[in-house]
Amino acid sequence: MKIGDLARRTGLSAHTIRYYERIGLLPRAPRDASRQRxxxxxxxxxxxxxxxxRTTGMxxxxxxxxxxLRERGPGTLDERxxxxxxxxxxxxxxxxxxxxxxxxLDTKIAGYAGPDTVExxxxxxxxxxxxxxxxxxxxxxxx
Amino acid sequence: MKIGDLARRTGLSAHTIRYYERIGLLPRAPRDASRQRxxxxxxxxxxxxxxxxRTTGMxxxxxxxxxxLRERGPGTLDERxxxxxxxxxxxxxxxxxxxxxxxxLDTKIAGYAGPDTVExxxxxxxxxxxxxxxxxxxxxxxx
DNA sequence: CTACGGGTTCGAGCGCGCTCTAAGTCAAGC
DNA sequence: GCTTGACTTAGAGCGCGCTCGAACCCGTAG
Numbered sequence: 001m002k003i004g005d006l007a008r009r010t011g012l013s014a015h016t017i018r019y020y021e022r023i024g025l026l027p028r029a030p031r032d033a034s035r036q037r038x039x040x041x042x043x044x045x046x047x048x049x050x051x052x053x054r055t056t057g058m059x060x061x062x063x064x065x066x067x068x069l070r071e072r073g074p075g076t077l078d079e080r081x082x083x084x085x086x087x088x089x090x091x092x093x094x095x096x097x098x099x100x101x102x103x104x105l106d107t108k109i110a111g112y113a114g115p116d117t118v119e120x121x122x123x124x125x126x127x128x129x130x131x132x133x134x135x136x137x138x139x140x141x142x143x
Numbered sequence: 144m145k146i147g148d149l150a151r152r153t154g155l156s157a158h159t160i161r162y163y164e165r166i167g168l169l170p171r172a173p174r175d176a177s178r179q180r181x182x183x184x185x186x187x188x189x190x191x192x193x194x195x196x197r198t199t200g201m202x203x204x205x206x207x208x209x210x211x212l213r214e215r216g217p218g219t220l221d222e223r224x225x226x227x228x229x230x231x232x233x234x235x236x237x238x239x240x241x242x243x244x245x246x247x248l249d250t251k252i253a254g255y256a257g258p259d260t261v262e263x264x265x266x267x268x269x270x271x272x273x274x275x276x277x278x279x280x281x282x283x284x285x286x
Numbered sequence: 287c288t289a290c291g292g293g294t295t296c297g298a299g300c301g302c303g304c305t306c307t308a309a310g311t312c313a314a315g316c
Numbered sequence: 317g318c319t320t321g322a323c324t325t326a327g328a329g330c331g332c333g334c335t336c337g338a339a340c341c342c343g344t345a346g
Contacts, residue, residue: 004292014293015335034342036293052244060333081255088248091241098238101195105231112224147322157323158305177312179323203303 001039003029010047023060025050025067056091144182146172153190166203168193168210199234 007014020026021037026047029037053063066083069076150157163169164180169190172180196206209226212219 002293013335016333018294019334031294034293035295036342049247052247054333055240056244056248077255081252084248084252084255088245088252091245091248095238095241095245097198098234098241101199102231102234102238104195105199105227105234109224109227109231112220112227145323156305159303161324162304174324177323178325179312197303 001041001043003037003039006039006043006047009044010051012047020050024064025060027071053087056087057094058087062087144184144186146180146182149182149186149190152187153194155190163193167207168203170214196230199230200237201230205230 001009003014003017006012007017010017012020017026021028026043029039029043032038050063053066062083066080069080069083144152146157146160149155149160153160155163160169164171169186172182172186175181193206196209205226209223212223212226
């Protein structure tokens with residue numbers, strides 16, 4: 001598989017793939033007679049995994065740490081697990097935070113849609129009234 | 144309230160608060176006799192709301208759009224609602240994606256922890272053996 | 287033979303969201 | 317009066333993760 005094919009199959013650009021190789025996220029691909037990279041299908045799973053790490057907000061420097069541990073072989077399993085566990089904790093925390101923000105957003109949007117409107121400056125996150133609204137103690141306001 | 148107090152109370156730096164004012168996310172604060180900004184407690188709720196938008200990944204340019212609509216008054220309520228609804232949809236999608244990634248991460252960590260550590264195919268430059276393992280032709284190795 | 291659509295390298299540039307520097311003003315405390 | 321420290325401005329700089337440009341090399345189709 002050439003770099004263009006890989007790009008199409010991963011959604012990364014060829015530029016990005018070369019960049020990942022340059023910084024060490026991807027192993028140096030073997031070149032053919034005209035110095036072009038040739039990829040094995042196995043790279044797809046690794047790229048997909050990197051994608052998960054990226055999606056969950058892992059900085060490249062941490063992906064590199066993981067990658068380098070992996071290259072050092074089975075002696076680094078514990079370290080890798082620890083690294084992933086730490087990352088998982090961050091992802092969970094972020095998830096919780098997002099869910100919280102989403103609840104606020106829901107409340108606010110519900111306020112906009114409310115049948116009765118009092119024009120007030122209430123662009124708050126969780127002020128008294130918003131909390132009351134969420135608990136069904138008051139009707140939403142628009143702002 | 145002066146900018147330093149506001150910084151302490153919001154977790155933003157004074158630099159960032161000035162920056163937000165400069166770009167229009169925060170209204171121009173009234174200055175005192177020595178040109179220093181004086182804040183009213185009401186700014187806290189607005190900053191908290193901006194924080195929610197930021198946490199949920201809204202780019203500054205969209206926060207600006209919202210801010211400007213808000214400044215134009217009640218005639219923009221519909222537009223604001225639409226903007227927030229669109230944002231909410233993105234947040235929900237992102238949340239789902241994160242949950243999916245988290246599940247993968249859980250599986251992978253479980254793989255590392257097991258007494259028989261199974262070679263997971265998302266952590267591999269999938270070599271011959273790994274492919275064989277996947278097809279049940281060989282026993283798993285640690286990598 | 288030539289044009290074209292890939293690929294290669296190296297290094298510069300970009301968009302984002304801050305973050306900091308420099309040079310100055312001001313008010314309070316010793 | 318002097319020091320300290322928080323504030324002011326305009327504007328430069330930074331870290332991240334790409335993204336692109338320039339100049340060149342190949343192999344194949346017309």
